[in-house]
Amino acid sequence: MAFIASRIVSALAPKKSGATLRDMTTREKPAAGPLTIAEIAQQAGVSIATVSKVVNGKSEVSPDTRALVEGVISQHGYRRQKKRTQTTSLIELVFHELEGAYAMEIIKGVEQVASQHDLAVVLSQAQSRQSPGRGWIEGVLARRPVGVIGVFEGLDDAQQRQLHHRGIPLVLMDPTGEPVHDLPSVGASNWSGGLAATRHLIELGHRRIAAITGPARILSSRARLDGYRAALDAAGLKNDPALVREGDFHVGDGLVHTKALLALADPPTAIFAFNDAQALGVYQAASAAGLRIPDDLSVVGFDDLPSIQWAIPGLTTVRQPLGEMAAAAASMVIAAAGGEVAASNRLILATELVVRASTAKFSPSS
Amino acid sequence: MAFIASRIVSALAPKKSGATLRDMTTREKPAAGPLTIAEIAQQAGVSIATVSKVVNGKSEVSPDTRALVEGVISQHGYRRQKKRTQTTSLIELVFHELEGAYAMEIIKGVEQVASQHDLAVVLSQAQSRQSPGRGWIEGVLARRPVGVIGVFEGLDDAQQRQLHHRGIPLVLMDPTGEPVHDLPSVGASNWSGGLAATRHLIELGHRRIAAITGPARILSSRARLDGYRAALDAAGLKNDPALVREGDFHVGDGLVHTKALLALADPPTAIFAFNDAQALGVYQAASAAGLRIPDDLSVVGFDDLPSIQWAIPGLTTVRQPLGEMAAAAASMVIAAAGGEVAASNRLILATELVVRASTAKFSPSS
Structure with missing residues (x-):
């Protein structure tokens, strides 16, 4: 039991961080090349039937044994038999x-x-x-x-x-x-979309342009934010950190952040929401504050989901061809x-x- | 060739209209019970392999032959082998x-x-x-x-x-x-939903209540319409045919029909749209006509889709627990x-x- 546990730990040992999938399979693969099911079974100290079950996603294998076999496969690779497994359609x-x-x-x-x-x-x-x-x-x-x-x-x-x-x-x-x-x-092209949305607002004369972003870990949101900043820079406008707020792509985020933005001493006259749902939240907050869109506040979204054309007024947005x-x-x-x-x-x-x-x-x- | 064609025509002959599935399989099944693949092959004058292909949805069968085999199965039934075909998950x-x-x-x-x-x-x-x-x-x-x-x-x-x-x-x-x-x-419970929506409007004092229905062939729409009429009848209100208009469950239908309803000499003060999309169309038409919801026009939808709570104003609707x-x-x-x-x-x-x-x-x- 202790023997199996130690092998699991070794098989599950963390890879060098930052390594890509290709790095891993290339670097860690022994010269002998990937293993057959029989070789994997030998390495893992389990039966061929067990390896076969893991390889084919069958259910009758304990989590420990599964992790053990996956560890061997991850380390050495797995060579499929010549007779290709039949795929379903x-x-x-x-x-x-x-x-x-x-x-x-x-x-x-x-x-x-x-x-x-x-x-x-x-x-x-x-x-x-x-x-x-x-x-x-x-x-x-x-x-x-x-x-x-x-x-x-x-x-x-x-x-x-x-x-x-x-x-x-x-x-x-x-x-x-x-x-x-x-x-x-x-x-x-998220960066270009962010640039286009912000440039549109600048061309309309807006100078205080807020951004309600997606989560910072989401790269597409980061790209939109960089596009937003690039447009401001190009127009010689200040990047005011108070005007950039991080949301989670839900309507409620647009609502909460717009309320906060409108409460600023120098509130924005336009808001770029990084998806359509958050733009709907901007609409909610504007309505609650008695502001008219677009007369009192301009709004741009991102995605152009089919239903957004029916918002009142129709939402200006960056179409993403999903x-x-x-x-x-x-x-x-x-x-x-x-x-x-x-x-x-x-x-x-x-x-x-x-x-x-x-x-x-x-x-x-x- | 003519022989096969005539058998296809016979196999595809229209069933007595209005017959249900159980009627068909019971009434037309011979006393001998359903056929095995071999018996179907004999009846259809094709190979066992061909019947097997049709039964299992394989592609290498001509449409004519497929129709022929399906006709025999439809007429006599098909008895699966004891060894049950393995189902995928x-x-x-x-x-x-x-x-x-x-x-x-x-x-x-x-x-x-x-x-x-x-x-x-x-x-x-x-x-x-x-x-x-x-x-x-x-x-x-x-x-x-x-x-x-x-x-x-x-x-x-x-x-x-x-x-x-x-x-x-x-x-x-x-x-x-x-x-x-x-x-x-x-x-x-579509009928109850139609009744509840209409009764709500009646209780608010509305007397001219329009309905924008779904397609007449869709029974759920018919049930909602019957509920609407029952509520009007119960309140002693007239069922005015001019106030009932048939849509196709799209936003555009709500828009077009509301425009027509508002153009009546005696327009409705409330509109019951038979789904949320059509209710959004009512919002569009009201906005275009400069009418405020709910001050100038009350609107009820049907479905309660997640996004509809974000309409401005939030839509009163009949929740269908989809x-x-x-x-x-x-x-x-x-x-x-x-x-x-x-x-x-x-x-x-x-x-x-x-x-x-x-x-x-x-x-x-x-």
Whole structure:
């Protein structure tokens, strides 16, 4: 028992921080190359049947044994038998949190491409599986999908490694966290979007322009913020830290931060909310304060979700082509599954400012 | 060739209209009982391999041959071998159209129950598959799901029969069309919701209350309309046909119909929109006409989608528990797959009026 425990600890020992997936598999792989199931079984001191169960995501394996086998695979690699495991006609679409119109746009985009390839889309939330001894990732491995699309913060490093070792391609949508990774991904030009939104407000004469950002750990939010700052710098305007507030992409964040911004001695005349939900929160706060949009306060959002055109007044926002991004991610994962080598590992689609009725010329009387 | 064609025509001959699924399988099944694959092959004059392909949703079968085999199965039934085909751990969730927050609430409800049972959710649109010779339903059969949940107008009669003959349970969410069917289903108390919404407006003093309904063929809309009429009758108010207008559940329908209603010589002082999207259309029209909600016009919606609380003013609406309905449908389909016989074939969950800020007392001056 103590023997097994020590091997688990060794197998689970933390990797050098900052190492990328490619680093790991290259650097730590012994010259002999990846192991067969039989070799993994020998290394781990378990039966071949047990390794097979872990590799194929079956449930009858204890968490300790599973971690032990995964550790050996992670360290040495796993060489699949020549006879390729039959894949089902499924694409996995994994969300960190399944919520809202943002997720629906992505689902539709993936579904469109998947159905053209006679593939069905399996939806899941990476954190939702609760059954002991068999997590979400084991379910994925058991289903043997053509590939996996992870949205936002969908998969952790260990899960990414598990897919990699089974030869299941993974593409990330709008990835966050560590920028230096080898995984194929699809994103939008967030920096340009942030620049365009802010420049639009500057051109309307606004000088006190606030930003309600997303969480600092989310890179797409950071890119929008950098675009916002670049536009201010280019116009020779001061970057006032009091006008930048960090939200969590929910309506309530827009509401709370707008209330605080309006209470400043020198309040903003325009607010750039880093997603449409937060822009709706700005609307709420403006309404509560008796301010008219756009007469008293200009508002710009980000995403251009379908329903936002029906806000009153219609929201000026930066369109992020979520459906196209999702479709591109699906195409990339299907191509990778077919053995195609992508020309580029990182696809960036353009954002576009959509001007509606929530922004107006700054008038000193307001 | 002519021989096969005539057999196809016979197999595809229209059933007596109005017959339910149980009628069909009972009445048309010969005393000998359902056929094995070998017997179906003999009847259809095709190979056993071909029947097996059709039964398991494989793609290498011509549409004519597929129709021929399906016809024999439909006529005589199909007896599965003792050795039960292995099912994958999937639940199929089928939409007529994958769109909007309504669909997202259903997806979340199904996902919640499915994940508790270690099942993954496959999403599809029944009408989206385009590959010749292998429609959407063949994909479902090939995936061998635990069961299928159809939303709204998801499946036609032929597709329902194909699932039935393979022993794949089907549960309908919010079904429309023929009310007399034997399929298990989950719905909401639409009639009570229509009554509650209208009674609320009557209690506020409104007498000219308009209704913007859904499509006439959709039974849930008809039930809401009947509830609306019952409330008017109970209060001794006239049912004015000019105040009832048929929409298609989109924002634009609410907009167009409200414009027409406001142009009447004796316009309504309150509008009951049969879903939240149409209520947003009422907001649009009121804003365009310079009318304030609720001061000049009261509005009630239906569904209570998550985002509707952020409309300005917050929408008074009839809450339909979509997440719970979807979770119940998932539980029913899992129970049926496990061989459990449901106590009731038809589950109705309660609707509830949620009063927010879009309704106010009628004042004659308005």
